[in-house]
Amino acid sequence: MKASVVNGFGQGFHVEDVDIADPIGREVLIDVKASGLCHTDHSVATFLDLQPFPAVLGHEVAGVVTAVGPEVVEIAVGDHVAASLIQFCGRCAKCLSGKTHQCLHPEVTQRDASQPPRLSRNGEPMGQFAGLGGFAQQALIHENQLAVIPDEMPWAQAALLGCGVLTGAGAVLNSAAVQAGDTVVVMGAGGVGLSGVNGARIAGASKIIVSDITEGKLKLARRFGATHTINSVSTDPVEEVLRITGGGADHVFDFVGARPVTEQGLRMLGKGGGLYLVGIGGNDAGVEVATMSAVFNQHSVQAVSMGSSNLKRDLPMYAALYLQGRMNLDDLVSKEIALEEINEGYGFLKDGDLARVVITNLS
Ligand SMILES: NC(=O)c1ccc[n+]([C@@H]2O[C@H](COP(=O)([O-])OP(=O)(O)OC[C@H]3O[C@@H](n4cnc5c(N)ncnc54)[C@H](O)[C@@H]3O)[C@@H](O)[C@H]2O)c1
Ligand SMILES: [Zn+2]
Ligand SMILES: [Zn+2]
Incomplete structure (x- = not known):
């Protein structure tokens, strides 16, 4: 598949061929339909030391499910989903008291070192920012980072739910x-x-x-x-x-x-x-x-x-508020671009008048 890769600080985003694994355990494979350009991805690509390179960034992502791992229970092939960078286990004391945004074991949403990487390039493992890697044609994500949204939700608006809106x-x-x-x-x-x-x-x-x-x-x-x-x-x-x-x-x-x-x-x-x-x-x-x-x-x-959010409750709630006309997401989508245009997309955001630029052309 095609993914936009960051190879090092300040080196920009470049579309390359990247291999993505099949889902195992509780993983869900999606065809990405929209991916928002959050300021944080730009910071990670330029100075914020959160993610080793090479890596696929992009953490405001929505898409349609194409395959699920054998242990997935909440999500099915064909579902429309929006993702969030909140990672929670669902079993620790914080999660059980409703504070999934303070989860003590977010690592359970990731593969461990003994498992093959989710993303690789020419056989070498690659980073997947926040467990999402949304600047790509496909993404392989733990089901705890995904919420099912109504089919009538437009893709660009849906993508923004998981970071900008949630936060x-x-x-x-x-x-x-x-x-x-x-x-x-x-x-x-x-x-x-x-x-x-x-x-x-x-x-x-x-x-x-x-x-x-x-x-x-x-x-x-x-x-x-x-x-x-x-x-x-x-x-x-x-x-x-x-x-x-x-x-x-x-x-x-x-x-x-x-x-x-x-x-x-x-x-x-x-x-x-x-x-x-x-x-x-x-x-x-x-x-x-x-x-x-x-x-x-x-x-x-x-x-x-992340707005002290519980993504499983809040993402569908914001989608419903949007569809009822009670939450303005349309004016957040200022410009739609192609996967190849991320560098230009962040440039557009500097002009000051745009709220969000969203990748919707992933062909
Ligand atoms: N805490 C979290 O969980 C979390 C999650 C997501 C994003 N963020 C952060 O939130 C911030 C906002 O993200 P964004 O995507 O909306 O960024 P953005 O760049 O789109 O928006 C920042 C806005 O601040 C304005 N601004 C700059 N200087 C100002 C000043 N002196 N006074 C008033 N306004 C000023 C800019 O004109 C711009 O409209 C970023 O720092 C991002 O990294 C935090
Ligand atoms: Zn963000
Ligand atoms: Zn937890």
């Missing part, structure tokens, strides 16, 4: 458990942040304030349900949030992950407010919390992984 909407609905009437700030209106806006609207937030550095993103954010937008280049976002909320917000979501932005987020909090760290910057990203002020104001700071 952004989940941060609001699960991690922060935003209540109707709460005030919400979303910093950074990329694919993840806009999904956070979707979540805040579904939760019934009274004010949804979005800051970004490009007017195009702010315009998009209003389409998703932002009640107020702030261009943080021309306006001080902290002063503006304090003014709009009358003293500070209940929930501030940092979908950027740069130290100055995170520090601004902390200063936007109202009494009892929570700051949620989602964006992943470089090693210098972070924030200092002054204990006295935090205690006096009852502030909290929470790091959020």
Whole structure:
């Protein structure tokens, strides 16, 4: 099959012939129908040391099942599925208490060293990022990383469910458990942040304030349900949030992950407010919390992984909300490209006005 391979940091994505194994155990083979370009794949390909190379990246993936391993119970040939990079065993104390996103044994979703690799090139094993490797014509994935979605779900929108949507909407609905009437700030209106806006609207937030550095993103954010937008280049976002909320917000979501932005987020909090760290910057990203002020104001700071999501419950739920017209995924799909165009696709995202670029031509 054809797959887009990264051979080393900064070397870009190149389509090559890659061999994919037959499913064993609880593995599911899918024909990939759509694969989203998340910012994290770009970071992994350029500086973030998460995945040895050569490797197939791509972790926002949807497709149709073509074969299943002998122990697969929840998924059948012909099912439409969306994947997520959350890996869980289903048996540890965290999983059994419903916190599959904190699973203690995610490695059970992977093959061990004694088994042949899922992906290989000329007989040499290759990496499969996050157990998915979605930048390819086919993907071999553990069934715990897949959820069945309705057949009527369009492929590009379905692909985005597993990372951008799960993370952004989940941060609001699960991690922060935003209540109707709460005030919400979303910093950074990329694919993840806009999904956070979707979540805040579904939760019934009274004010949804979005800051970004490009007017195009702010315009998009209003389409998703932002009640107020702030261009943080021309306006001080902290002063503006304090003014709009009358003293500070209940929930501030940092979908950027740069130290100055995170520090601004902390200063936007109202009494009892929570700051949620989602964006992943470089090693210098972070924030200092002054204990006295935090205690006096009852502030909290929470790091959020994958929107504290349970993918088996949440992916079908978001698909249903989309099909009912209650979640905007159409405006997340800004551009559709071919597998060969990933380098150009990440270039398009730099222009600032696109939410997500999705590979839908895998021929
Ligand atoms: N924690 C997790 O589990 C998790 C999961 C997925 C993605 N992420 C991370 O979330 C972040 C967002 O992902 P994405 O795909 O939406 O990225 P993206 O690049 O599409 O969006 C980032 C947005 O932030 C805006 N921005 C940049 N600087 C800003 C500033 N100073 N103030 C306000 N806005 C600013 C950009 O204009 C852009 O719209 C990335 O860092 C990604 O790695 C985290
Ligand atoms: Zn992602
Ligand atoms: Zn577990």
